[in-house]
């Protein structure tokens with residue numbers, strides 16, 4: 001294991017916040033966003049994953065905050081208003097025709113409406129979102145635990161990952177639209193704070209933050225938290241999704257395990 005990489009990241013995210021703007025809800029945690037500091041955050045190696053999995057029990061919780069620590073709206077980042085035809089049509093109808101597809105390596109593939117997801121047991125948590133670009137926001141998220149949805153479809157024993165397919169197009173090439181996607185392992189998928197969120201700060205999740213459904217993965221960086229989720233696929237391997245790196249940004253060099 002590599003405590004060096006782990007503690008370097010801990011130091012950057014923890015100590016810098018404490019020294020700059022401890023009270024703000026959204027704030028820069030890296031003064032120099034383009035310098036070496038940011039590089040260190042983006043490139044810590046895969047040993048981090050194994051180190052964190054050994055050091056953190058799989059159910060250790062990310063810190064939760066109080067209402068008074070929510071100071072600003074969650075800052076929208078990445079895609080904020082998908083122009084994809086299917087998405088625009090769903091949004092126009094207030095997402096009443098939205099169906100979350102859940103399939104792959106499961107016994108009972110299914111489709112769930114927003115109403116059905118909202119009727120399941122919910123969890124609300126106030127957490128801090130850290131973006132790799134160097135800012136953080138504290139916000140209140142409400143949704144259904146991903147583990148509840150997984151129980152509903154019964155993953156097969158070989159299941160190792162959960163892949164999120166999103167509506168938004170990041171780029172187009174000769175083969176067509178390249179959409180945002182992300183993935184997490186079963187330990188994170190089953191973690192009690194991993195929720196499919198449909199609520200933000202006591203309101204419906206806004207389009208700019210991923211309506212109708214986005215995932216919260218509270219022990220990792222913001223890019224893991226797919227917005228505009230169209231489908232969830234349980235799988236044994238990440239091959240065959242995008243370029244096989246496990247996410248849109250991972251296919252472009254970001255780490256797959258982005259622990260904080």
Ligand SMILES: Nc1nc2c(c(=O)[nH]1)N[C@H]1C(S)=C(S)[C@@H](COP(=O)(O)O)O[C@H]1N2
Pocket residue numbers: 074075076077078079130131132166167168180208209210222223224225226227228
């Ligand atoms: N579908 C999709 N999900 C996404 C992104 C995106 O561009 N598309 N950006 C990611 C990044 S880099 C961050 S920091 C967060 C931003 O979430 P927010 O807009 O709610 O702050 O969403 C993540 N999930």
Ligand SMILES: [Mo]
Pocket residue numbers: 077130131132133222223
């Ligand atoms: Mo981000």
